Amino acid sequence: MPLREEFELSGNWLFRRRSWLPLVLYVFALCIMLLYPEDTHRSISHTNWGLFCLGISFLGLVVRAITIGFTPKGTSGRNTEKQVADTLNRTGIYSVVRHPLYLGNFLMWLGLFLYIGLWWFVLICCLAYWLYYERIMYAEEEFLRKTYGAEYETWAERTPAFLPALTGWVSSPASFSFKNVLKREYNGLFAMFFSFAALNAISYFMSDGLFYMDPVWQLLLLLCTGLFVLLRFLRKNTKLLDEPGR
Numbered sequence: 001m002p003l004r005e006e007f008e009l010s011g012n013w014l015f016r017r018r019s020w021l022p023l024v025l026y027v028f029a030l031c032i033m034l035l036y037p038e039d040t041h042r043s044i045s046h047t048n049w050g051l052f053c054l055g056i057s058f059l060g061l062v063v064r065a066i067t068i069g070f071t072p073k074g075t076s077g078r079n080t081e082k083q084v085a086d087t088l089n090r091t092g093i094y095s096v097v098r099h100p101l102y103l104g105n106f107l108m109w110l111g112l113f114l115y116i117g118l119w120w121f122v123l124i125c126c127l128a129y130w131l132y133y134e135r136i137m138y139a140e141e142e143f144l145r146k147t148y149g150a151e152y153e154t155w156a157e158r159t160p161a162f163l164p165a166l167t168g169w170v171s172s173p174a175s176f177s178f179k180n181v182l183k184r185e186y187n188g189l190f191a192m193f194f195s196f197a198a199l200n201a202i203s204y205f206m207s208d209g210l211f212y213m214d215p216v217w218q219l220l221l222l223l224c225t226g227l228f229v230l231l232r233f234l235r236k237n238t239k240l241l242d243e244p245g246r
Contacts (some may be wrong), residue, residue, distance in 0.1 A: 012139045022132065025109070025125055029199070032121055033206055041207035043117020044200055047216055053115040054220075057192050060107025064188065065181045067093050067100040070172040072245055088148045090155050092172030097164040098141070098156060102133050106162075108188070112195055137161060183241040186231040193224035 033040045043049055070092040093100045106129060113122045141161075144152045159165065197217040204212040213221075234240050 010135050010139075015136045015139055022109070022129070025128065026195075028125070029112070029116055029121075030202065032116060032118065033199075033203060036118065037203075037207045039118060040116050041203045044115060044203040045207075045214065047214060049117070050115060050196065050200065050214075051216070053111040054192075054196055055111070056114065057108045057111030057196075060104040060109075060111070061185065061188060061192060063093070063100055063104035063107060065185060067104065068184055069176040069178065069181045070174050071180075072174055088144065088151060088155065090159075091170045092174075093164075095159065095170035096166075096168055098159050098161045099133075099137050100164075102137065103162055103164070106133075108192060111192075112199070115196065115199060177243050179241045179243045182231055183235055186228055186235075190224055190228040193220050197221040 033044075071089060072087065097103060106126075109125070109129060110122075113125045116122070141152075141156065145156075158168065197213060197220065200217045201211070201213040204210045231241070
């Protein structure tokens with residue numbers, strides 16, 4: 001099979017599993033924490049370092065929020081079975097980067113990679129992330145190329161794939177939908193805080209044999225859990241977070 005078709009085929013296979021397959025990195029992180037309990041605990045138990053890493057992850061969530069908040073229904077979705085693109089996004093954040101959601105995902109994961117506190121672990125995880133998502137991005141772009149042809153080629157020629165351009169911003173014609181962000185990103189918000197808090201508690205158990213979590217993570221996890229329960233209730237039982245066309 002030619003490499004082009006092989007890349008597209010493997011990219012689509014990974015695309016359908018992109019919601020859970022990266023969780024393998026959690027297993028890798030736990031193994032590293034088990035093998036290097038003192039080195040990793042030194043970083044994970046440092047509150048300021050933890051908050052710095054959380055800030056990087058939160059920046060990734062902000063990138064995702066900007067993307068989703070201005071994006072109409074039918075694009076940039078959570079579809080897992082096949083590629084979907086009712087329109088070609090070329091405005092807003094898509095005017096400076098072609099894959100803003102994956103950029104946001106990377107920043108969210110990067111905060112967790114850094115939290116472990118080992119530079120070589122960060123390097124390995126970043127490389128694994130790139131190899132994984134490169135195939136997915138290739139498959140998505142092949143779909144867009146076949147669907148939109150020259151229109152896609154023109155946009156892709158002037159817009160970077162992953163590292164945003166510093167110029168060329170084109171405002172989105174759609175207004176920002178905070179409701180849409182809340183409806184679609186509350187799971188990611190909870191997963192982010194839960195991951196930091198869980199790694200903190202696991203690190204204490206591996207290093208000192210204690211069932212303990214630093215107070216700051218206890219508080220943040222409690223607040224985030226309350227917000228998660230509220231937003232999940234609103235989404236499942238009301239129409240308060242619904243917005244036409246989003």
